[in-house]
Amino acid sequence: MTLFIAIVFLAFSSGCTSCREYFANGFKVGPNYSRPAAPVAEEWIDDGDPALDTELIQDEAWWHVFNDPVLDSLITTAHRQNLTLRVAGLRILEARAQRAIAAGNLFPQGQEVSGDYTRIGMSKNSLSGSFFNTNFDQWTLGGGLAWELDFWGRFRRAIEAADANLDASVENYDHVLVLLLSDVAQSYVNVRITEQRLAYARQNIELQRGSLRLAEERLRHGITTRLDVTQAVSSLAQTESSIRPLEAARRQAVNQLCILMGMPPRNLDEMLADHNGIPKTPAQVAIGIPAELLRRRPDVRRAEREVAAQSAMIGVATSELYPHFSINGTIYLEALEFKDLFSADSLAGAVGPAFRWNILNYGRLANNIRVQEARFQQLAVHYQNVVLQANAEAENAIINYLKTQQEVESLAESTEAARQSVELVSAQYSEGTVDFNRVFDTQRFLTLQQDRLAVAEGSIAQHLIAIYKALGGGWQIRLGYPETRAAAVTEQPAAEPDENLAPLPPLPPPSHSPVPPARQT
Template sequence: MRVSNFLFATILLLGSIGCSVGPHYNRPDVPLPSQFTAPAATGPADGAAKAEPDDPEFWHSFHDPELTSLVERSLSSNKDLHSALAHYDAAAALWRLSKFDKYPTVTASEDTGRQKLAADQAFGYPRNNRYSTSTINASWELDFYGRIRHNIEAQHQQLLASSNDLAAMQVAIVGEVASTYVDLRGQQERLRVAQQNADNEQRTVKLIEATYTAGRGTQFDTARARALYESTTARIPALQSAITLDEHRLAVLCGQLPDSLVSELGMQKSLPDLPESIDPGTPADLVRRRPDINASEERLHAATEQIGINTADLFPRVNFAGLLGMMEYHADSPFDGVSPANLAALNIDWSFLDRGRVKARIASSRADGDAQLAQYQQTVLLALEDVDNALVRYARSREQDAQLHKAALDSKRAADLANVRYKEGATGLLDLLDAERVELQAEDAYATSHLESASDAVSLYKALAGGWPQAHPSRP
């Protein structure tokens, strides 16, 4: 009978070899437009050429060594990146662990002890005895239905997803460094404009006070000039606060104490050069390039493999087990001595009587796969929306730049002429104060618009996810 059972099991196993259950992953087909339809950017040239989305390390297109230095420091020292890298290492370890399931598991054990039996347990033999047992155990699950293969592939896809999560974190960190640096330089430019206009208005106050002292003005004229000067100087503390906050943010992004970069970044510099245009490429290129889309697809793949893992539970799980050992017993009895032990076993575990639970797990994994598919499709749509919005913002901000740049030049020219005409007595104080007020508003509006254009350029690069470093950040 035992022989016939063994033959039946062997026939069953041989007939099952090579069978793998569960669905096979196919990349989902998401309809994509042939190209982006957002308008092209036009604006004042800053000396930069057309930029491509796949240019290596996009921040070099801004031609700012300080920005490049900050980006490099953030990539090597940012703590969020170190955390993402640790998650990647954990996923890599789990993948390596899953691959060991393809091979036999071999363990060894040693058990040595001494015991004293009760008088009524010894049955006339010595109550004190010593024993020692040494064994080598081996077990091996034969993967006839693909459970192990599906699990290894699922862990591999989770590893790839973690790798793309790390790349997406790099995109986020570098994007935040660039946008914060741009905001810092923009706020410094607005501060320069406010201080310059405050100096001009202070000179106007002194001029009006001198005129009043000479008997040709009124206290009303002096009060109005002082009010304009004081309203301009009131802008300065808020701008200084914004600059300090940006300096602190950049330091933390670089993995340093908040005030460590204040002296380095405190010197005022102009905004980085802006590219005249940024080629977004095609939507198909974007889908292949964005790490968040890749990570979502890899999690969909892993969910598909999980369906195969659960489906394999409908079929027998076959294990071979073996044991080799040696037992030594010392009690001054007939059982004393060393004796070998061995075991060879074939175990078939089949949950066919528990099919309800197995099918419930399969249904759950299929639902999770449907959710991952919807999430992948949504990620693609959000990426396309992200790029389209960034293209529109950058194009319109460059158009606004061009107009506000002309307005700032004209308002400065008008304020200079009003100052000359007032000194010559050809115009009144109201005209001079109004010209100075308009000059401040126009120059601040242009500085703010130029800041927004630079921020929109960074946002567009971030949306395109082009030119980002492919290597993993350095470990701490």
């Protein structure tokens, strides 16, 4: 006992953790974790804009604001079948198993049963062989146990790290889910934008065909020259040429939707035909306050959990400076004859405490602590940078959303004026008061403005999706929030589960609240 107290006293005097800190930390060496401070803006830059609601945020199922059942169905299918999400789910299972391994180290680390039979033949010319039987059998059956005590909190710190890593894997799953939902919505909006651009292009083709027929009729009557006809043919061919790239772009957007839903590319026209037009956005968007990013964004929470895991690893490294106390024991049966092996007289064993202490390590242990501390500082700075990037991402999405709305107002006014100009100039051309150049210019301008209007209208929806993505919305779908209204509507071909896909592994709940309270040392 005196030797044990002397070793403990010497360990405290040579280690980095004081007795007071050791007891305050719950009989563990190394620092207790405290969440790093992260700079967050107090309010949004455009806080006073009437299109923004900073009092309330409800983004658990943000895609419902578009009131589009097709989008709802796509979201439901992607959540159920996306393969990238499955990989993130399997990583949770891996982290859960790693946590179980760490917890198992609290119990005896070495537990084994062994047995052997040996036939021994001794030389008759040897000293022992001249006195004993030179040939005999030896039977042995027993077990051993080695238990390193968690005196310095080494194994408990490892469990803390494993807990944080498990939480980080759950947050990573949520982050992948946020990205998935926004990608599905973005791809769907791309499909609708392309369809609107195609619709405008086809309208202008019909309009330009009418102008071509009028130019040909005027040429037959000798009212105009062939130049008007060639200009009309050139304008029509140019507009018709824009159809093919748009059709290819729509196909690519549909293929991307299929991949996001975990299925081979296929025709989704039957499903997409149930709703037409670019999704409409609400008049006001609820965005809350910037400080909520720390709690809502999974990537921010994941970065914080990674810091917590690394903090625990400092304690693991610090424990190596101290002696390791253990209890070792063996118990076994040994006999020369098998029939005597299980008799009471064959029982033997040994038990006793032991310690080992890494000394004369030439700075390796101390420098390993410095390595773990440097990694902790790196992850802490990375966490702060993730928070800054999240704030900037949200601000960029907000300003793009607001300014694109203003752009659409101007483009809509310009497009309407261009449409009226085409009507006027077409009537004037048929009356012979203007030449075909005016018709050519106004029709080309109308085509350009309508195409820009379609892109801008779709950009409003895309920027709104970017806002919800920046706010970290949508991951709550895995907690049992109503996924979509489309699940109870009609069955869609693309919404049917792929029979070749295994079900997603279940998600464990986080071991604590999304952002844990800071624990002070």
